[in-house]
Amino acid sequence: MAVKLYGIAMSTCTTRVMTCLHEKGVDFEIVPINLSAGEHKQPSFISKNPFGQIPALEDGDLTLFESRAITKYLATKHKDKGTDLLRLDNLKEAALVNVWLEVEAQQFNPPISALVYQRMFSPLFGGTPDEKVIEANAEKLGKVLDVYEERLSKSKYLAGDFYSLADLHHLSYTYYLMKNPEANLINSRPHVKAWWEDISSRPAFRKAAEGMTA
């Protein structure tokens, strides 16, 4: 029975999971959730994710939510298949992957998700981008990317000289950032720019990005 992924093709968190599924060569069926009809707040979806957010994943009788937990599960279950995303056979490398996974979740994600929301998703719901929020978060994100620039001048990818889940988790939001003026935050930092060009050209991501038409 194929894995079922509940979500939509343009959602950053859904594509985070899709990219991981492609990297591992795992078949899956996407089950669209109609956000504008409020399907994600209906009992049938809430029973899969009580927080009422996409994506959710069903693998047999196991139901998971939170995209970063889903990708870790997939990368662990299928560790010997496709790309080695967690480096589980090497305790030190695995530890560094975890550090940079947390950096994405705690340092990178808050400012970039605020930026992308203002630029891309607020207008979809009839709102106007808040320039003050954009400016404040662009500054925050710039400081985080200064650390990335330094890091990536010493290693090809974030956790070391190997592509890992830590790099993958950055793809979806950065893809949308690059469609906005704040792309300069990436383009003005040569090592970050080179890293972005590398990770965004991977076939697994290009496949997932086909649906990212927000």
Next chain:
Amino acid sequence: MALKLYGLPMSSYTTRVMTCLHEKAVDFEFVPVNLFTCEHKEPPFLAKNPFGLIPVLEDGDLTLFESRAINSYVAHKYKDSGTDLLRLSDIKEAAAVGVWMEVESQQFNPAITPIIYEFFVAPISGKTPDQAIIDASAEKLGKVLDIYEARLSSTKYLAGDSYTLADLHHLPYTFYLMKTPWASLIESRPHVKAWWEDISSRPAFKKVAEGMKFGEE
């Protein structure tokens, strides 16, 4: 060579790691970092954590930061010692632990930290707590805790019927919340309250809580 933990005994993130080390019965040397002299923003510390934040863990030539990553490493390396915090021998249980660790990180943490910051930290910098921020965060946290209440009415702990890292990660900030008027958010939800009383009475946390005297002089 023992592990070295750099941080402060009242810091939420440092205590998150200390609790994990105690649960795993792992020896470590504690190295205080002087935040008041901005030691964490100076090059020697920045070489350990380029984001200039505590805690940092050194294990031989391996240097790690981000408390949740440090705990995952400790719980993996010492998986056969002390409490089984990650349930690694069962992929489904481990997956559930992963989910509720992300819930703490993505749902609970952003709702609780502004309350703790406004109540405890802002006054130290001479600022008045922003009631609007506190009220908005308390409302958000209430909604998250409603989900916890429903969850904990069917399982003893968040990931299932065993205590795991997912529960542990909630300890430090909730400890501080319980010293504020917003302790009511926990007290008014019977299953959340029972869960809190259980996890906060574990010896590994009680040991650490002795040093958590933020704002009490």
